Amino acid sequence: MTNPKADLLQGTLDMLILKALSLGPLHGYGIIQRIRRMSDEMLSVEQGALYPALYRIELKGWVSGKWGENETGRKAKFYKLTRAGQKQLRVEEESWDRLVLVVAKMRAAT
Amino acid sequence: MTNPKADLLQGTLDMLILKALSLGPLHGYGIIQRIRRMSDEMLSVEQGALYPALYRIELKGWVSGKWGENETGRKAKFYKLTRAGQKQLRVEEESWDRLVLVVAKMRAAT
DNA sequence: TGGATTGCCTTGTCATCTTAGGTATCGTGC
DNA sequence: GCACGATACCTAAGATGACAAGGCAATCCA
Numbered sequence: 001m002t003n004p005k006a007d008l009l010q011g012t013l014d015m016l017i018l019k020a021l022s023l024g025p026l027h028g029y030g031i032i033q034r035i036r037r038m039s040d041e042m043l044s045v046e047q048g049a050l051y052p053a054l055y056r057i058e059l060k061g062w063v064s065g066k067w068g069e070n071e072t073g074r075k076a077k078f079y080k081l082t083r084a085g086q087k088q089l090r091v092e093e094e095s096w097d098r099l100v101l102v103v104a105k106m107r108a109a110t
Numbered sequence: 111m112t113n114p115k116a117d118l119l120q121g122t123l124d125m126l127i128l129k130a131l132s133l134g135p136l137h138g139y140g141i142i143q144r145i146r147r148m149s150d151e152m153l154s155v156e157q158g159a160l161y162p163a164l165y166r167i168e169l170k171g172w173v174s175g176k177w178g179e180n181e182t183g184r185k186a187k188f189y190k191l192t193r194a195g196q197k198q199l200r201v202e203e204e205s206w207d208r209l210v211l212v213v214a215k216m217r218a219a220t
Numbered sequence: 221t222g223g224a225t226t227g228c229c230t231t232g233t234c235a236t237c238t239t240a241g242g243t244a245t246c247g248t249g250c
Numbered sequence: 251g252c253a254c255g256a257t258a259c260c261t262a263a264g265a266t267g268a269c270a271a272g273g274c275a276a277t278c279c280a
Contacts, residue, residue: 023219039215103126109133
C-alpha cells in the first residue's frame with residue numbers, strides 16, 4: 001500500500017480505542033476522529049474495523065455502550081471505559097512497552 | 111495468558127526474521143534461536159509461524175533459500191537476505207519507528 | 221433538491237498467528 | 251541396541267482481526 005501513514009498493527013486497535021475513551025465517553029464515529037486527532041492525523045481507523053472492535057471489547061466488559069444523543073441532538077451510541085477497561089488499558093500499554101523494548105533490543109543485537 | 115514475555119504482534123514477524131538474517135544466513139530452526147537470543151529470551155517464534163513466513167517472504171524475494179548442510183553435516187535449508195530484503199528491512203524498521211512514535215503521541219495526548 | 225457529513229451497522233475477504241500434529245536424522249545415556 | 255531429546259523440515263485446522271465495500275438513515279447547508 002506504500003502508505004505514508006503508519007499502518008495499524010493487528011492487536012493495537014483495542015489499545016487505541018481504550019486510550020481514546022480514557023479521555024471521556026464518546027460515540028463510535030467520534031472515536032475515529034479522536035484517534036485521528038490524538039495521533040496528529042497519522043492514524044485513521046476504518047469504520048469496518050472500529051465497530052466490530054467495539055462490539056468485541058464491549059463483550060469483554062472493557063467498555064459499556066449506551067444510546068444517547070450528541071450535542072446536536074442526534075442519536076448516537078456512547079461508549080464509556082469501564083473500570084475493567086481502565087485496567088486493561090494499563091495492561092496493554094505495559095505489553096506494548098515491553099514489545100517496543102524488545103524490538104529495540106533486537107535492533108541493537110549483533 | 112498473562113505472559114511475562116512480550117507477545118509477538120501480528121505483522122512484526124517479517125521484520126524480525128529479516129533482522130535476524132541481517133546478521134548472516136541461517137536455516138529456519140536457527141532463526142528461531144537467533145531471535146530468541148537477540149531478544150534476551152523474550153521473544154519466541156513458533157515453528158508454525160516461521161516456516162510459512164519464510165515461504166512468504168521468499169516468494170517476495172526478500173530472502174533466498176538454498177539447501178545445504180549445517181556445521182555438523184546435517185541437511186538444512188539456509189536462508190539469506192537478498193538486496194531487496196535489506197531494503198525491505200529498512201522499510202519495515204522505519205514503519206515500525208513511525209508507529210512507535212504515533213502511539214507515544216497518542217499516549218501523550220489529552 | 222441534492223450532496224456532504226454524521227452516525228450506525230453487516231458481509232465478505234484476506235493475511236497471519238497458534239495449536240497441533242507429522243516426518244526424519246542425529247547424539248547421548250542407559 | 252534403543253529410547254529419548256534435540257535438531258530440522260513441513261502442513262492443516264482454527265481463530266483472530268483488519269480492511270474493503272457496501273447499505274441505511276438523519277441532518278445540514280448551498
